Amino acid sequence: MEIGMRRPNMSALAKEAGVGLSTVDRVLNGRADVREETARRVLDAAERIGFYATPLLRQRLKADLPQRTFAFLLQQKSTAFYKLLGEALQKATDECALVRSKAVIEFMDDLTPGAIAETLLRMGRIADGVAVVAADHPNVTAAIETLSSKSIPVVALISDLTAASRAGYAGLDNRKVGRTAAWFLSNMLPANSTVSIFVGSHRYLCQEACESGFRSYLRESAPDFVLIDPVATLERDEYAFEATLNLLRQRPGINGLYIAGGGIEGVLKAVREAGRERTLPIVGHDLTETTARGLIDGTLKIVLSHPIDAIAKGTVELLVERSLQPQTGWQYAHQNYPMQIFSPESL
Template sequence: MSITPTMTDVAREAGVGVATVDRVINKRAAVKPATLQRVLEAAERIGFRRTNLIRRRAEEPAQGCRMGIILQKRSTQFYADLGEAIVTTATAHEYRNDNVRVVFLEELVPRQIIEQMHRLAQECDVLAIVAADHPLISQAIDQLSQQGIPVIALISDLTAEHCAGYVGLDYRKVGRMAAWTLTKLGPDSSKIGLMIGSHRYQNQEQNEMSFRAYLREFAPEVQVLETVISLEDIPLAKASTVEMLEMHPDLGAIYIAGGGIEGVCEALREYQLPQQLIVICMELTAATRVALADGTIDVVLSHPLELAAGRLLKAMKEATRHQGQGSLQHTLPFFTYTAANI
């Protein structure tokens, strides 16, 4: 027997075929309870690395998948809308035997996210998280993967070695689309403001980089100001916008590549602008829909929430069946909204 037991070793110890062990682990087909129990006992005896996963297979309902999804603040309208879309999608016929749990976190520090991940891992087969790319979170993902719990990155990709996949936009395209749009709308000034929530989020960092790269290549005369960090906090975003407007009275455009758009809109409505700014932001919500209608915002680039929810649940079920067989990538298209099509 090899030093690290394999599925072949489990099959030999249980007196079944390797295909049977594979069906147990990856849920490719139904296995009799007595056979599943034999596989579990054999895995326990020889110290098979994925014994915990086999144990959960023995305890879970037939064909059911327990999915845990960690979103960010419910008070952020985008995440409230995404959570609602996921819950609605989970009622579809194809998920009738599955258990989908959505959790919102108000504290976004790594420790809080990791604690919630471990709590959900006690009762779920697979997790999906929206989180900053932090070494401690990567470590937690790798630990859970070793325990047989795949973790999928949602909205913002993660660099953890054993991250099971990603469901979200191609932010290189998003950033370049925002920059292209600004060049076509033609701001009166060569100064452009840029605001993101945090560089810790891969999606926002890539969004910013691609935005700047496009303008360097196709509009080198445009000056993109130093990036403003909002921490996705509405009051901070408002104060930062006012400061930007006061320091740069010739500002021609603003791109909000992260959260805090409500604060930006408040500032723009209250501030006496010497000229009309071109404003582009992320995510169609109730607030940005109103801002498009009243002219505060010109363009919104947005996730397709229903499609995102469906792709996520599909990816999570795939991850439980194909764990350890590579990363599952589900790149979503994005929608472009203006006052003409809301």
């Protein structure tokens, strides 16, 4: 709030909501003689003007709603993207108007399928619904089937899974993402260029789809390009750093990179160390402090990003919907969101 501005009071809230001061008082004090539609209008107005008791209003409106706990299983907290995603999921859960919802956010350092399956089963003991970022594997599928048999919906987040009983998927159309990356690189580079794609693991279906889209576009529209074998980063910056240095030593004439998996900070560090930041166009994923810095200093040319807030909101809404329905009414929900595209000039 700017110096000299008074914070909005109850009178300002009543005016903004188009109700009387006494109605605002009744909503604030949780009295039952206010229609839900009116109370909702007061809350919406409070959020618009920044009313100091907005959290209390939200709590009052939720008092009679069913309670739900949702678990979100994300990858390493040290990865900037997942830290941002966790914050967005917490916010979306807190702001959910249909239930009194609690978020349990678990950052997983051990990304082996067995460890993820164990975490899924453990979260299933305390949660009414789960969203998970995981590589596709029979162990993960079995855990999802177990939770589904107990009427606990599981949403595949960011990367889809093959478990037939999953409640849905929330993320990008990753084949389009890969084709978009190929379009950018093929228009930045001369004919007969050599390019490579980095993936975290070949078991992530999102990265498999990115690679498939990347290959298909080059095959159709830039058949003279040479695409060398994918480089695996294991989703870790330290592996990505070493893998990039090895690639640049073995392929000094390489012309462009597409980073479809984790470890982009390690890739950028290696490219700078090798002195290739101005001569090696790179397309990466997801706008973070690291990738924004890469765009600004020229190491990155384009970033293809998840709309984190929209995905978080949609994921929570899907979990709420499934948790309030009998399982016989569940239908698989495939939620594709449009990617965001960032260049140095769009920051």
